[in-house]
Amino acid sequence: MIHEPLIYKISDEGKRAYKLPPLDVPEKENLLNNLPTRETNPDFPEVSEIEVVRHFTRLSQTNYCIDIGLYPLGSCTMKYNPKINEKIAGLSGLSSVHPLADDELSQGNLEIIWKLEEALAEITGLPVCSLQPSAGAQGELVGMMLIRACLEAKGDPRKLVLIPDSAHGTNPSSAHLCGYRVQEVKSNEKGQLDLDDLDREMTEEVAAVMITNPNTLGIFETNICRISEIVHSRGGFVYMDGANMNALMGICRPGDMGVDVLHLNLHKTFSTPHGGGGPGSGPVCVSQELAPYLPIPRVEKKVEEFVLDFAQPKSIGRVQAFYGNFLVAVKALTYILNLGSAGLKEAAEIAVLNSRYIRACLEGTYHLQYETPTLHECVFSDKIQKEHGVNNIDIAKRLIDFDLHPPTMSFPLIVPGALMIEPTETESKEDLDRFVGAMLEIAKEAAESPDLLKAAPLVSYVRRLDETAAARNPILRWQPGQED
Numbered sequence: 001m002i003h004e005p006l007i008y009k010i011s012d013e014g015k016r017a018y019k020l021p022p023l024d025v026p027e028k029e030n031l032l033n034n035l036p037t038r039e040t041n042p043d044f045p046e047v048s049e050i051e052v053v054r055h056f057t058r059l060s061q062t063n064y065c066i067d068i069g070l071y072p073l074g075s076c077t078m079k080y081n082p083k084i085n086e087k088i089a090g091l092s093g094l095s096s097v098h099p100l101a102d103d104e105l106s107q108g109n110l111e112i113i114w115k116l117e118e119a120l121a122e123i124t125g126l127p128v129c130s131l132q133p134s135a136g137a138q139g140e141l142v143g144m145m146l147i148r149a150c151l152e153a154k155g156d157p158r159k160l161v162l163i164p165d166s167a168h169g170t171n172p173s174s175a176h177l178c179g180y181r182v183q184e185v186k187s188n189e190k191g192q193l194d195l196d197d198l199d200r201e202m203t204e205e206v207a208a209v210m211i212t213n214p215n216t217l218g219i220f221e222t223n224i225c226r227i228s229e230i231v232h233s234r235g236g237f238v239y240m241d242g243a244n245m246n247a248l249m250g251i252c253r254p255g256d257m258g259v260d261v262l263h264l265n266l267h268k269t270f271s272t273p274h275g276g277g278g279p280g281s282g283p284v285c286v287s288q289e290l291a292p293y294l295p296i297p298r299v300e301k302k303v304e305e306f307v308l309d310f311a312q313p314k315s316i317g318r319v320q321a322f323y324g325n326f327l328v329a330v331k332a333l334t335y336i337l338n339l340g341s342a343g344l345k346e347a348a349e350i351a352v353l354n355s356r357y358i359r360a361c362l363e364g365t366y367h368l369q370y371e372t373p374t375l376h377e378c379v380f381s382d383k384i385q386k387e388h389g390v391n392n393i394d395i396a397k398r399l400i401d402f403d404l405h406p407p408t409m410s411f412p413l414i415v416p417g418a419l420m421i422e423p424t425e426t427e428s429k430e431d432l433d434r435f436v437g438a439m440l441e442i443a444k445e446a447a448e449s450p451d452l453l454k455a456a457p458l459v460s461y462v463r464r465l466d467e468t469a470a471a472r473n474p475i476l477r478w479q480p481g482q483e484d
């Protein structure tokens, strides 16, 4: 296999993708009107068109993506994103619109935002939604800022936020960034939030409980209504991390469980690309009580006209340039309208079914810390394979040799050696069986030839990396003259 060099290494001075013919009209001076310009050229690589195309095409072929195969990263909901989403988002009236265009020129676009906010409000059972946050984590921060603003307006600012020990790391960070002290609440032997522990910790100093439901073990918090009652009776708010809505959409609604505010990840549940495939979006949905504090601008419907409303005196202000990642909203609305309410429900049901199928096939071969039934994902551990000296990293690396993406590793933290598997609804039984087959084969290898697993991956583009060295001595920027 060819090892693709950095593009700087194939750069040569003067190479261009194309050249314009010599100028045959008088040259015009000072086109930029004395605007500030850089004095030296940036250090860009200089390459021909074919070199650029081949370089990036070769790189793309060394990577794994959802269009190649199953991508069972737990908590991340790596579902296949139907191409119709991209087709609609590519329409020029949507992709070429200028964010500073007047409201009257952007009626269709504002309507899309408004419709998606309405749809998400309906799906979550919370009456008001804002699409502005750009990611789940920013949605969390905005949600906590709303709670803070509302409590401060009541003259009861409070200091603490309670978070279960199974939570995603972004939960405590968001609460902390918002100025709160974070206190952990323990999970019980069923892998659920411990009600007695919550009852004890839930004092009048607590602003909110941040809870993920189903939680990061894939387990539904069956006491959620009681949890909300306890929190509300002491003047706190219930924040729900909605990253796992793929298990619930169309089936039940957090708003009906007493949740006051939640974020969604459009790039998880609502079929928009993750990370490298485009920007994310983490809308927040809130109760009427928190709605006045939502970020500005809000999209409002006035009789037959949509307007961007900046006149929200209690708003926490802007959290974003313009109005969030608009084309992501277009893709999510396309997905929702394409499936319809029955289709969304079916997607959630199949997501749960697929995960339970994998659990049933691997249970016994891989260790499960909790007996409790799971929804859209399940968390195994490497406990059985550890007896042969094989850990979850070895298992994950070996999966790469089977042309499969590994599951999420070592999270949630309450499961030592975790392998967190979320197949999503878009995988066929054949693909699930291929994954299960690989996992069973790896378990066999772990017992019979553990050394093989220690050396994996054996046939991948990049072999096992020295993770300690990479963490201790990260090389984040290549400099001319330096080795790869």
Ligand SMILES: *Cc1c(COP(=O)(O)O)cnc(C)c1O
Residues within 6 Å of the ligand: 075, 076, 135, 136, 137, 138, 168, 170, 171, 212, 216, 241, 243, 244, 265, 280, 282
């Ligand atoms: C993905 C995820 C987040 C963070 O979302 P981003 O969009 O990556 O910022 C928060 N909580 C849970 C449970 C998640 O799975």
